[in-house]
Amino acid sequence: MNIGIVGLGLIGGSLGLDLRAQGYHVLGVSRREQTCEQAIACGAVDTASLDLATLKSADVIIICTHIAAILPTVQQLIPYLSPATILTDVGSVKVPVVEAIAPLWQNFVGGHPMAGKTESGIEAAQKELFVNNPYVLTPIASTPASAVQIVEEVARSLQAKIYHCRPEDHDRAVSWISHLPVMVSSNLIAACMGESNPDVLALAQNLASSGFRDTSRVGGGNSELGVMMARYNRQELLRSLNSYRQHLDDLIAIVEQENWEALEQQLKSTHSARPRFLKE
Structure with a gap:
């Protein structure tokens, strides 16, 4: 399975390290060329680019930007996606994200891995950051069960504890x-x-x-x-x-x-x- 990650900071980089270790092919996108180079060098991604078109072959895309950038990122991504592509995010707030994205993309599953550090950036990325930590999924009535199942499968590969709840x-x-x-x-x-x-x-x-x-x-x-x-x-x-x-x-x-x-x-x-x- 190809997994795309938009935003190669602490969370995106840490996800990449663990997902590659589980055998996933990881494609990364960042705003900075230096971050792309660092992510490749530390093993967080297989390839990285500044261009969202890099993710057109991804089966699942995890948006790891800050909350304000999630909607614009999805809007920019849509032209490159196939209808089967699954989108998820890692935002710490879910209601505004789900309300904004669900009408735009049916295969969207709100997500929030609850792990972190005070440090930020790709330099702070570490392996096994999510082990035994909560990973919350917030599907709504219109979210396809198949999409939820796949995102849960990805989260379980991180050895996280999966929780489902309403965004509210x-x-x-x-x-x-x-x-x-x-x-x-x-x-x-x-x-x-x-x-x-x-x-x-x-x-x-x-x-x-x-x-x-x-x-x-x-x-x-x-x-x-x-x-x-x-x-x-x-x-x-x-x-x-x-x-x-x-x-x-x-x-x-x-x-x-x-x-x-x-x-x-x-x-x-x-x-x-x-x-x-x-x-x-």
């Missing part, structure tokens, strides 16, 4: 466990940088270790991706942010009232709840 449910779920954490983590960094005493700020920076590293990691990642999350999943992100603000207000009240028993109960509750979000 996906976006609400990821607003909690992906998009909200990015915003909260970013604001943690911003709050720390707001320390008015430069000596205390310098001390805090020198003392920061694993706790700060873990809680600030996603907030220190790719800013473009963070903006895309907020822009394209705005309503669900606002819902989760408002809920978080209410919980934070409740926490402030507990500390102001020195209600240590209530604080202990809350910490015990979150201690027991956390493993439910991190199943092995």
Whole structure:
């Protein structure tokens, strides 16, 4: 099977490495010649080009651009595709993508492999990035079952855990466990940088270790991706942010009232709840 990948960054490059290892013939397209050369050199693709026409022989094409570029990419791809070609994407928001692409291309299956790193670009691509991580597919009523089956087969070859859900449910779920954490983590960094005493700020920076590293990691990642999350999943992100603000207000009240028993109960509750979000 020939698989095309548009966008040879972290996700596209990592997909290419693993798919080639599984015996797929991988065709890549990037906006930069240097990226094409790097992708070939590191083994992420068999061939790479700046020209979307390169993908006319692909059976499945995975669009790994940022969210705003998915629709224009599909529109530019369509003249080169056969009706049987299957399109899928890796965007972290699904409702606007599915609503835009499904009317244009019947064999489109919304997808979201939930794996990543703070680094970006083809240089950050790595093998087995998707192993044991969720890979969400969001078919709708008009999506052909045969197309879903083939995309699932490709995702399973990555040893990912496959989940099917409605685009709306996906976006609400990821607003909690992906998009909200990015915003909260970013604001943690911003709050720390707001320390008015430069000596205390310098001390805090020198003392920061694993706790700060873990809680600030996603907030220190790719800013473009963070903006895309907020822009394209705005309503669900606002819902989760408002809920978080209410919980934070409740926490402030507990500390102001020195209600240590209530604080202990809350910490015990979150201690027991956390493993439910991190199943092995």
